[in-house]
Amino acid sequence: MTADETPVRRRRGASMADVARLAGVSGQTVSRVANGRRNVDEATRDRVLAAMREVGYRPNSAARALRNGQFRSIGVIAFELSSFGNTRTLDAIAAAATSSGYAVNLIPVLHGTPHDLSGAFDRLGEQAVDGVIILIEAHRLDEADVQMPEGMPVVVIDSNADLDYPVVDTDQAQGSRLATEHLLDLGHRTVWHLGGPEDSYAASRRLRSWRQTLTDHGCPVPPVLTGDWSAGSGYAAGRKLAADPEVTAVFAANDQMALGLLRALHEAGRAVPEDVSVVGFDDMEEAAQFWPPLTTIRQFFPEVARRSVDALIEGIRTGEHHHQPVAVGTELVVRASTAPPRR
Amino acid sequence: MTADETPVRRRRGASMADVARLAGVSGQTVSRVANGRRNVDEATRDRVLAAMREVGYRPNSAARALRNGQFRSIGVIAFELSSFGNTRTLDAIAAAATSSGYAVNLIPVLHGTPHDLSGAFDRLGEQAVDGVIILIEAHRLDEADVQMPEGMPVVVIDSNADLDYPVVDTDQAQGSRLATEHLLDLGHRTVWHLGGPEDSYAASRRLRSWRQTLTDHGCPVPPVLTGDWSAGSGYAAGRKLAADPEVTAVFAANDQMALGLLRALHEAGRAVPEDVSVVGFDDMEEAAQFWPPLTTIRQFFPEVARRSVDALIEGIRTGEHHHQPVAVGTELVVRASTAPPRR
DNA sequence: AGCCTCCATGTTTACGTCAACATTTCTGGC
DNA sequence: GCCAGAAATGTTGACGTAAACATGGAGGCT
Numbered sequence: 240m241t242a243d244e245t246p247v248r249r250r251r252g253a254s255m256a257d258v259a260r261l262a263g264v265s266g267q268t269v270s271r272v273a274n275g276r277r278n279v280d281e282a283t284r285d286r287v288l289a290a291m292r293e294v295g296y297r298p299n300s301a302a303r304a305l306r307n308g309q310f311r312s313i314g315v316i317a318f319e320l321s322s323f324g325n326t327r328t329l330d331a332i333a334a335a336a337t338s339s340g341y342a343v344n345l346i347p348v349l350h351g352t353p354h355d356l357s358g359a360f361d362r363l364g365e366q367a368v369d370g371v372i373i374l375i376e377a378h379r380l381d382e383a384d385v386q387m388p389e390g391m392p393v394v395v396i397d398s399n400a401d402l403d404y405p406v407v408d409t410d411q412a413q414g415s416r417l418a419t420e421h422l423l424d425l426g427h428r429t430v431w432h433l434g435g436p437e438d439s440y441a442a443s444r445r446l447r448s449w450r451q452t453l454t455d456h457g458c459p460v461p462p463v464l465t466g467d468w469s470a471g472s473g474y475a476a477g478r479k480l481a482a483d484p485e486v487t488a489v490f491a492a493n494d495q496m497a498l499g500l501l502r503a504l505h506e507a508g509r510a511v512p513e514d515v516s517v518v519g520f521d522d523m524e525e526a527a528q529f530w531p532p533l534t535t536i537r538q539f540f541p542e543v544a545r546r547s548v549d550a551l552i553e554g555i556r557t558g559e560h561h562h563q564p565v566a567v568g569t570e571l572v573v574r575a576s577t578a579p580p581r582r
Numbered sequence: 583m584t585a586d587e588t589p590v591r592r593r594r595g596a597s598m599a600d601v602a603r604l605a606g607v608s609g610q611t612v613s614r615v616a617n618g619r620r621n622v623d624e625a626t627r628d629r630v631l632a633a634m635r636e637v638g639y640r641p642n643s644a645a646r647a648l649r650n651g652q653f654r655s656i657g658v659i660a661f662e663l664s665s666f667g668n669t670r671t672l673d674a675i676a677a678a679a680t681s682s683g684y685a686v687n688l689i690p691v692l693h694g695t696p697h698d699l700s701g702a703f704d705r706l707g708e709q710a711v712d713g714v715i716i717l718i719e720a721h722r723l724d725e726a727d728v729q730m731p732e733g734m735p736v737v738v739i740d741s742n743a744d745l746d747y748p749v750v751d752t753d754q755a756q757g758s759r760l761a762t763e764h765l766l767d768l769g770h771r772t773v774w775h776l777g778g779p780e781d782s783y784a785a786s787r788r789l790r791s792w793r794q795t796l797t798d799h800g801c802p803v804p805p806v807l808t809g810d811w812s813a814g815s816g817y818a819a820g821r822k823l824a825a826d827p828e829v830t831a832v833f834a835a836n837d838q839m840a841l842g843l844l845r846a847l848h849e850a851g852r853a854v855p856e857d858v859s860v861v862g863f864d865d866m867e868e869a870a871q872f873w874p875p876l877t878t879i880r881q882f883f884p885e886v887a888r889r890s891v892d893a894l895i896e897g898i899r900t901g902e903h904h905h906q907p908v909a910v911g912t913e914l915v916v917r918a919s920t921a922p923p924r925r
Numbered sequence: 926a927g928c929c930t931c932c933a934t935g936t937t938t939a940c941g942t943c944a945a946c947a948t949t950t951c952t953g954g955c
Numbered sequence: 956g957c958c959a960g961a962a963a964t965g966t967t968g969a970c971g972t973a974a975a976c977a978t979g980g981a982g983g984c985t
Contacts, residue, residue, distance in 0.1 A: 251651055252733070254941055265965045270943055280963060295732055300710040301647035302941035305970050310644065312687075312710070326669050333690040342709060344655075345686040347676040366685060367643040367655070367710060388640060390595075470871035499871040506873075528813035528842040530849075530873055597971055608935045613973055623933060645971030648940050 253294035262290035273298055304367065312342040313551055314368035317375060322468055323495060323523045324441075324538065325374050328396060331544030332372060339552060344368050348375060370551045372396060373404075392554035394547045397441045405554065406564040407547040411441050414536040414569035415448035418490045418518045420456075421534070421571055425516065426579045427488035429458040433476050433500060435492040436467045445492050445520065461485075466492070470499040477503025480515075487515055487580045494519035494526045494535055501529060501576070512578035522572055532574035542567045596637040605633035616641055647710065655685040656894055657711035660718060665811055666838060666866045667881065668717050671739060674887030675715060682895060687711050691718060713894045715739060716747075735897035737890045740784045748897065749907040750890040754784055757879040757912035758791035761833045761861045763799075764877070764914055768859065769922045770831035772801040776819050776843060778835040779810045788835050788863065804828075809835070813842040820846025823858075830858055830923045837862035837869045837878055844872060844919070855921035865915055875917035885910045 255269040262269070264287060271279050272287040273296075279287075290296075304310045313336055317325055333343045344366055370392035387393060393404045422430045432449045435442025446463060453460050464479060466472030473496030480486045481503050491497035497519035501511060509515050511531055519526060522537035546565050554560040598612040605612070607630060614622050615630040616639075622630075633639075647653045656679055660668055676686045687709055713735035730736060736747045765773045775792045778785025789806060796803050807822060809815030816839030823829045824846050834840035840862035844854060852858050854874055862869060865880035889908050897903040 251940085252731075255943095256941080266941090267943070267966080268964060270941095271964090274943085278963065283963080297731060298708055299648070299941050300708055301644050301653065302970090303943085304644035304710070305642070305648050305940090305972090306942045306944085308970075310710070315688075329688075330690070333688050337690055343688040343690075345658075345672075345676050345688050347673070347680055347686075365641055365643055367647070367653070388595075389638060470868045474871050495868060495871075498868055502871050502873045502875070525813045525838060525841055525868070528817050528845050530845045532845070598973095599971080609971085610936080610973075611934060613971095614934090617973080621933065626933080642971050645940090646973085648942090648970090649972045649974085651940075 252299075253296045254299065255296070257294050258287065258290045258296045261294060262287045309369045309555070310342075310367045311340060312344055312368050313548070313555075314344040314346050314366050314371040316346045316348060316371060316373045323493070324397075324521055324540070327523075327538075327540040328374060328544055331541040332548060334541070335545045335548040339548060341369075341548070341552065346371075370394070370555045372547050372551055392551055392558070392560065394551040394554065394560075396543065396547055397439070405550045405560045405562065407543055407550060408441070408564070408566060409538045409543055410566035410568050411444035412448035412451075413566070414520060414538070415445040415490075416452045417569060417571045418520065418536050419449050419452040421573070422488040422490065422516055422518060422577065423452075423456055423458065425488075425577060427516065428580070429453060429461060429488070431461045431464070431480060431486050431489045433464045433466055433473060433480070433489055433491040433496055435465075435496075437465060439468075442468075442492055449490060466496045466499075468493055468495060470495045472496060473499025474503050476500065478507070480504075481507035481509050488517075488577075489515060490518045490520075492520055494521045494523045494529075494533060497526075497533055497535070497576075498529055501531075501533075505530075512576050513581055516577040516580070518577060526572075527574065529576070531576050534574045534577040535572050537570040537572050539567055539569070595642070596639045597642065598639070600637050601630065601633045601639045604637060605630045652712045652898070653685075653710045654683060655687055655711050656891070656898075657687040657689045657709050657714040659689045659691060659714060659716050667836070667864055667883070670866075670881075670883040671717060671887055674884040675891060677884070678888045678891040682891060684712075684891070684895065689714075713737070713898045715890050715894055733901075735894055735901070735903065737894040737897065737903075739886065739890055740782070748893045748903045748905065750886055750893055751784070751907070751909060752881045752886055753909035753911050754787035755791035755794075756909070757863060757881070758788040758833075759795045760912060760914045761863065761879050762792050762795040764916070765831040765833065765859055765861060765920065766795075766799055766801065768831075768920060770859065771923070772796060772804060772831070774804045774823060774829050774832045775806050776816060776823070776832055776834040776839050777806050777808045778839075780808060782811075785811075785835055792833060809839045809842075811836055811838060813838045813845075815839060816842025817846050819843065821850070823847075824850035824852050831861075831920075832858060833861045833863075835863055837864045837866045837872075837876060840869075840876055840878070840919075841872060844874075844876075848873075855919050856924055859920040859923070861920060869915075870917065872919070874919045877917045877920040878915050880913045880915050882910055882912070 255266045258269045259266040264283060268279060268283065269287055272284050315329060315332055317329060336343045346366060373393060373395045395404045395406045397408055419430050430453060432446060434446045437443065450460055464476040466476050473491060477500035480489055489500060491500055497517055500517060504511050504515055511517055517533065519533045519535035522535045526533040526535050546567065598609045601612045602609045607626060611622060611626060612630055615627050658672060658675055660672060679686045689709060716736060716738045738747045738749045740751055762773050773796065775789060777789045780786065793803055807819040809819050816834060820843035823832055832843060834843055840860055843860060847854050847858055854860055860876065862876045862878035865878045869876040869878050889910065893903065
């Protein structure tokens with residue numbers, strides 16, 4: 240946090256005034272050219288453009304933001320990029336925001352950062368952003384030194400839908416059902432589940448839908464194993480599953496845990512898919528190269544990102560927001576890790 | 583790109599003037615309190631702080647930036663976050679920058695984006711950043727619609743060292759040597775290499791060092807296979823390697839390609855590590871859960887990020903930069919994918 | 926007491942941009 | 956050739972902040 244006192248020797252760039260002087264026009268005319276206004280004479284415009292090039296003029300976004308009262312920038316609050324889904328989503332958000340003319344401010348959540356005394360404001364309030372997309376579990380925000388300034392437009396990804404913010408997310412329930420039914424359709428008696436952390440809404444919705452699907456099909460509901468999204472936790476859980484000969488089909492709540500699960504099964508000498516079928520969730524790029532290649536549920540991150548950015552920009556524009564949550568569908572990708580149960 | 587014309591109804595927040603009025607002091611005193619200056623009476627400070635809280639005052643970063651001539655924000659130009667290393671680095675950069683009081687602006691490089699007509703300035707120039715960290719191959723910048731404004735401090739990660747910018751990076755050569763020598767030490771006659779894309783400096787340095795190491799040890803240098811960092815390309819290359827019984831040890835230029843390589847070897851019925859030993863590079867979190875767990879070269883991304891951010895801030899402060907490239911060391915992590923060659 | 930210093934606080938101003946309004950120049954119609 | 960109206964261009968001011976400078980009062984020293 241260290242507010243640094245060292246003064247900065249900042250060579251300011253050329254301003255509109257400089258361009259105006261050189262082109263022999265008023266600053267306002269330069270402004271008009273810079274903003275692509277139509278009411279400027281062709282010859283004048285060319286002269287101004289030339290002057291701009293000559294002095295290397297760049298609009299000062301701070302002045303612009305001050306004048307306009309908005310930054311043309313959106314903040315993305317992310318906890319850990321290490322999670323595959325968040326990374327993909329962030330990437331897609333950046334692309335979507337850029338194509339809409341917005342910059343992206345990445346706001347990491349650092350816990351345990353005792354905030355600097357004097358300033359009574361939180362980090363987010365100081366950020367130069369017009370709105371925020373929250374990419375982490377909402378409840379984590381409480382632990383952190385970030386709190387939502389009043390009146391700041393917000394869109395939430397991966398959270399429960401009863402928040403007072405618009406929510407955009409993958410349709411977890413649909414994906415989960417797809418995965419579970421795929422295994423049941425292959426003839427498995429039931430499907431085990433390796434869930435994500437309990438404080439994740441995405442994880443709990445996947446879990447709920449898996450349970451519901453089993454119930455709908457009249458299948459017994461085995462006990463749930465819980466991981467933390469990491470491959471390591473998938474391995475730990477996998478060792479237990481591998482030891483149980485009853486287990487013939489497992490739905491892991493993400494691909495990374497599925498990877499650890501695969502390792503545990505190999506180690507225990509249980510063949511995939513002959514002895515045990517495995518389905519993941521996400522369809523990360525590597526999933527196709529797992530051994531065996533992983534059957535999984537594909538998420539459409541760019542779509543989620545596009546919708547989120549659009550909803551946020553809408554909120555910024557109007558100051559209002561729709562409360563219908565947006566759910567983006569998923570797709571089952573069948574690969575070699577699933578097969579009918581051995582006789 | 584669509585520069586949108588829709589006007590925005592932006593409810594401005596409280597300004598210093600509002601706080602000043604409420605606290606019965608001048609705006610300047612509020613400014614002093616907000617910036618933690620010492621020369622303010624205790625009682626006055628408390629009164630101002632209370633007023634701030636009451637009106638929900640937040641400093642306007644645009645005005646601040648305009649006044650100070652700097653944004654307290656750094657830009658990170660990244661091409662694709664999908665690459666594991668870049669993601670980790672970005673994450674670490676965000677943490678490091680935040681802890682130094684800088685915000686992070688994510689600037690994706692979108693190719694083929696014809697820039698909006700009127701504005702003659704490039705995207706980066708309009709970004710509200712004091713400096714830039716380039717996370718992509720420098721030559722890609724030429725293809726993109728981003729060009730470096732003159733006088734903008736820059737730090738480059740993963741590039742050739744003869745640029746006019748400070749370069750911070752993992753010590754690719756050292757890591758590559760570690761990997762190669764580990765395999766040679768185990769008794770392998772030589773080591774094959776599955777390289778990254780040719781236009782990557784990191785890849786070419788890993789390749790060069792691998793070759794040098796073999797030469798130093800008097801080992802034959804097998805032909806190089808080239809991938810594009812993706813697991814899929816690792817698989818494609820792996821199929822060729824798996825078909826050659828001469829191959830007993832492979833050094834893949836990153837873990838993702840190593841994953842594809844492992845799959846290809848399994849598919850071909852060649853046991854790892856009994857028939858073929860494999861070493862990766864990166865030590866991504868999943869590497870420990872590959873089958874078999876992958877021996878690999880660990881990179882220290884937080885260290886790279888910390889150094890980059892520090893160097894950039896230094897450049898922002900002084901306007902100068904050191905040209906000594908910074909190389910962050912790596913570490914060999916031995917897991918189950920490597921063993922002495924079968925007799 | 927007289928004077929000087931230090932410190933809290935106030936006043937003025939500029940940072941770069943652009944909306945709003947003011948002014949000038951052009952166009953066309955009669 | 957004159958005038959209305961449109962189009963091009965100029966002038967003023969405000970956005971919120973903080974540096975520079977100004978003021979005024981308390982306390983210390985001879």
